[in-house]
Amino acid sequence: MNRDKVNVTLPSMPEFDEYIEEIKELWDSRWITNNGIKHARLEEELKNYLMVNGLALFSNGHLALEYAIAAFDLKGEVITTPFTFVSTTHAITRNGLKPVFCDINPDDFTIDTGRIEDLITENTSAIIPVHVYGNICDIEAIDKVAKKHGLKVICDAAHCFGVTVNGTGVGSFGDASIFSFHATKVFNTVEGGAVTSGDSGIIEKLNCMKNFGITGEETVYIGGNAKLNEFQAAMGILNLRRVESDITKREKLAGRYNKNLNGLKGIRLINYKPGVKNNYAYFPVLFDTNETTRDEVCDKLKENGIIARKYFYPLTSESECYRGMFDADNTPVAKYTAARILTLPLYPDLEIKDVDRICDIIISAVK
Numbered sequence: 001m002n003r004d005k006v007n008v009t010l011p012s013m014p015e016f017d018e019y020i021e022e023i024k025e026l027w028d029s030r031w032i033t034n035n036g037i038k039h040a041r042l043e044e045e046l047k048n049y050l051m052v053n054g055l056a057l058f059s060n061g062h063l064a065l066e067y068a069i070a071a072f073d074l075k076g077e078v079i080t081t082p083f084t085f086v087s088t089t090h091a092i093t094r095n096g097l098k099p100v101f102c103d104i105n106p107d108d109f110t111i112d113t114g115r116i117e118d119l120i121t122e123n124t125s126a127i128i129p130v131h132v133y134g135n136i137c138d139i140e141a142i143d144k145v146a147k148k149h150g151l152k153v154i155c156d157a158a159h160c161f162g163v164t165v166n167g168t169g170v171g172s173f174g175d176a177s178i179f180s181f182h183a184t185k186v187f188n189t190v191e192g193g194a195v196t197s198g199d200s201g202i203i204e205k206l207n208c209m210k211n212f213g214i215t216g217e218e219t220v221y222i223g224g225n226a227k228l229n230e231f232q233a234a235m236g237i238l239n240l241r242r243v244e245s246d247i248t249k250r251e252k253l254a255g256r257y258n259k260n261l262n263g264l265k266g267i268r269l270i271n272y273k274p275g276v277k278n279n280y281a282y283f284p285v286l287f288d289t290n291e292t293t294r295d296e297v298c299d300k301l302k303e304n305g306i307i308a309r310k311y312f313y314p315l316t317s318e319s320e321c322y323r324g325m326f327d328a329d330n331t332p333v334a335k336y337t338a339a340r341i342l343t344l345p346l347y348p349d350l351e352i353k354d355v356d357r358i359c360d361i362i363i364s365a366v367k
């Protein structure tokens with residue numbers, strides 16, 4: 001691996017021999033998918049770690065969200081934000097629902113709850129907020145509006161593996177939450193994901209739907225195939241053992257970024273809410289100046305072999321496949337943010353000297 005190059009992220013992996021040892025049993029049992037022993041173990045361990053009552057594993061985070069939306073039989077319109085990964089918007093649209101975009105807060109980039117109620121119509125069936133970069137939405141305000149109008153709340157918690165708020169696991173908020181275990185996330189099963197919910201009926205339904213809707217000899221739902229296999233589960237079991245130490249390493253690196261960049265003119269760092277135990281999944285920097293600074297910094301880093309990511313950019317509502325359907329001027333804070341945000345490299349094996357090098361390039365570029 002070329003060590004001079006710094007990518008935006010590098011997946012955590014167990015030792016090679018450790019993985020071989022873990023999957024040995026699969027050669028004996030020949031049970032390699034459909035609720036095998038690794039799947040069952042990972043499910044239990046994740047419920048503990050995430051502090052949730054119910055959890056259904058999925059082949060990836062996107063399908064977890066698509067199926068969660070389907071399981072609640074939603075109709076009509078869903079209030080969400082365009083400052084997210086396209087997956088959120090696609091999952092809504094692919095369920096035949098209409099995304100209605102709400103603007104975000106300028107300080108933490110999550111949904112501006114003060115604007116939700118104005119967007120509710122007689123067709124609204126749910127709110128799908130996104131916890132952005134490990135920052136939690138104002139879930140109390142969302143719950144309050146949802147209860148008042150009889151709406152479901154499904155949180156996209158793909159960025160929030162292991163995040164807790166005053167000791168409560170983030171996956172226990174709303175009617176359901178989804179997590180991503182993609183290679184680029186804080187915890188990975190290569191590809192993978194989960195839906196968490198306190199509603200055991202929903203978890204049971206999801207476990208059935210992800211296996212073609214089959215239960216026993218009957219097919220009760222128009223399901224699909226979105227199962228997590230034993231090899232992915234084995235990867236998860238091992239990666240879960242290192243996730244706390246990974247987060248500690250991330251915290252140290254994020255602290256260094258903070259120390260180097262905090263207070264610099266033209267740069268805004270994310271504010272985290274009190275009581276939140278963060279997972280340091282990302283280190284976003286907002287270039288609070290003219291629109292060209294972010295792109296210049298990104299190019300400058302690239303010239304030095306450092307890959308930062310314009311994330312999230314563009315707004316999902318401005319993606320080519322949605323062109324002409326939405327007006328980004330209706331979500332001005334999201335539009336402003338997407339044009340100025342850059343997430344810097346952050347992963348457990350990143351070195352402090354790389355963080356310093358990255359910061360030096362940024363500092364000289366914004367001067």
Ligand SMILES: *Cc1c(COP(=O)(O)O)cnc(C)c1O
Nearest residue numbers: 060061062085087158180181182
């Ligand atoms: C990663 C991600 C997803 C999709 O998860 P996959 O596991 O990659 O399918 C959905 N929403 C957000 C906000 C994400 O970051």
